[in-house]
Amino acid sequence: MRRLIPLILGLVLLWAPAHSGAVTMQTTRFVAGFEGFVSCPYADPAGHATIGYGHLLHYGPPTRADRRKWGCLTQSRALKLLRKDLRETEKDVFDRIRGAKVNAPMITALTSFAFNLGAGYLDFVPKRGKRPATNIGRAIRTGRYWRAARQMLLFDGIIVGGKRYELEGLQIRRRKEYGLMVRGIRQLRACDGICDDGAGGGLGVN
Secondary structure, three states: OOOHHHHHHHHHHOOOOOOOOOOOHHHHHHHHHHHEEEEEEEEOOOOOOEEOOOOOEOOOOEEEEEEEEHOOOHHHHHHHHHHHHHHHHHHHHHHHOOOOOEEHHHHHHHHHHHHOOHHHHHHOOOOOOOOOOOOHHHHEEEEEEEEHHHHHHOOOOOEEEEEEEHHHHHHHHHHHHHHOOOOOOOHHHHOOOOOOOOOOOOOOOO
């Protein structure tokens, strides 16, 4: 029985079938690592007022009013704000995948993606790529996990003034999210015997 306890605990930690309202430390650390900490209001790469670990204050550049209202945050306060933002983002993610079978690595990847771009991008069909017939959310809901993971890689730039710019930081982030998705898919297959959607493999993961 003692040998079974670690296995049972591992399965409990692996499966995350419904949104519990609690964001894991893995997700918080993953997102914080990419967002970086800036204590005072600043303009993000798209030019929008932001503070702490990627907390959006409003669209458009930061103002004097922002600096008066927010001042400069401590790292502790910024982390609390990040966790609050991530709870809302994770809820938005679950609303869009509507009870699909996902696990902790996949939740971290999807939450990071949605926090970075907005959860609405899970419903967006990208124009880039050879097979853009579905969106990420629908692919997850219908069990086409590899398709969802690959489509996440397409969102590696920003659009400013109608022109698209690829950003190295976003390319790295998308690849790391892809790696988490692949890990999660493999765990699902090992635990439940699910099959590839017919176009598996994709990019190798280091």
